[in-house]
Amino acid sequence: MLIREAVADDWPRIWPFWHRIVAAAETYAWAPDASEEEARVLWTAPGKRVYVAEDDTGAVLGSAYVTANYGGPAAGVANAAFMVDPDHSGRGVGRALAEHVLVAAKGDGFRAMVFNAVVETNPAVRLWTSLGFTVLGTVPDAFEHPRHGRVGLHIMHRAL
Helix, strand or coil, X not given: CEEEECCHHHHHHXXXXXXXXXXXXXXXXXXXXXXXXXXXXHHHCCCCEEEEEECCCCCEEEEEEEEECCCHHHCCEEEEEEEECHHHCCCCHXXXXXXXXXXXXXXXXXXXXXEEEEEXXXXXXXXXXXXXXXXXXXXXXEEEECCCEEEEEEEEEEEC
């Protein structure tokens, strides 16, 4: 698997799984009916370093970004987001992207990473915990999950 910085031509290969994941409304606090243009801006806005994971055929298996979570004197704390094409889940793509982004964020001078809204029922919570993230707190009943009803949103942190 190759992980590299994304280029503009990658968006048409990211959008189908981005849309599928967000429209399911199970793991992201973004509008499930976001348009492709809204999604592109959310994922690739200036200041975000976007990555893609490709297999040996060049197929995009997943994507991630890293950006500053705060500004000014708190700009040393990163934020990131990750998506793996559901057709390629269970192959280590999420872990590989996460490990890559953690190294990249540290290389960019960030001292920590924070996730602001991790749906507590998201299976990725196990991944983040295994990579050293801790739950700082949970906003109760903050997310309307289509199968589980109201669930909490974790705020997770890890020093880099």
